[in-house]
Amino acid sequence: MKKINAMMLLGTLFVGSVAFAESEKPFDYEKNLQERQAIDQKNIEAYSCKNGVSIQEASQKYYEKLHNEFKNNDALRNEMMKDNSKD
Template sequence: MKKFNLMMLVGTLLVGNLAFGESEKSFDYERNLQERQAIDQKNIEAYSQKNGVSTQEVTQKYYEKLQDEFKNNDEIRNEMIKDNSKD
């Protein structure tokens, strides 16, 4: 019985190692950023063509909106930090 339990433990560890150890992937931030920028550019160009607006105008409005979202998220994050520090 001890031998069976030991075999089950070793087998479980090996299977767990294979299942979770193989799932780790390195994240390439530079490639992800380039892909994101390409998608953004494609969306900007499509919006520009669809609405008859220059790409410079659309790009400016898009990045202004993006900056506003970051600002709002930063404000929310700061409020959460203040709330959590009160406890």
């Protein structure tokens, strides 16, 4: 019985370590940046075609929208932090 328990423990540890090791993936910042820029460019071109404006005007509006979203998220985050600190 002790051998079976020991084998189960070792098997569980082995499977867990293999599963954890395979779940770790290095993060490639350069690749992520390139993918993000491709998505941005696609969105800008779609906005330009949909609204009949130049690429330059579409990119300006797109980045203004992103900037406003970041400001709104930052304000919301600060408000949540303030509310959490009251507790």
